[in-house]
Amino acid sequence: MQNRRQFLSSAYAVAISLPSLVNAQSFNEPAIAAVRRNVSAFRTQPWQDHFEDLTHGAILCDIDSRAVQYWSEDESVYKLYPSSVPASEELTRRGYTKVVRKVEGPSWRPTPSMKERNPEWPDYWPPGPDNPLGTHALYLSWQYYRVHGTGDTRKIGRQSSNGCIGLYNEHIAELFDLAEVGTQVRIF
Structure with a gap:
């Protein structure tokens, strides 16, 4: 024994x-x-390198380290989340945008280019646990781009999206509560 x-x-x-x-x-x-290749190499960034100020808070989406950082306007809250990022450079949009709408329980419609690449996909997906946008979505000022959740946890830490930034559902729920319409966003 x-x-x-x-x-x-x-x-x-x-x-x-x-x-x-x-x-x-x-x-x-x-x-x-x-x-x-499949693990986020979190690289924290000072907000001052990316934003002039923290008016309405700031979200920084780092494509290379596959991480999302959030700072509140008064700097009392800082969060770092692992994320999924676009599957290729062609699907990646970089630059400054902002949150223009917040939706809890989002529905989803694939973009025309997604339908071209994947004609078998449905035209509409209602809210629910299997929705590709997860439980919450932050809509950006760029058409079709979102920071959203995902129920497919295998995607986090990988190049796996069609252009959006994906977070675990529990992380997007937290970020959803912290961010407001007008929160500045940089994807780089």
């Missing part, structure tokens, strides 16, 4: 230390490069 306990203890110790061992290896190894 003692040998079995020792074996299980050793196996457990190795299993919980495996992520540390992997991270300690050189990033030149192919296995690490494969893992790094």
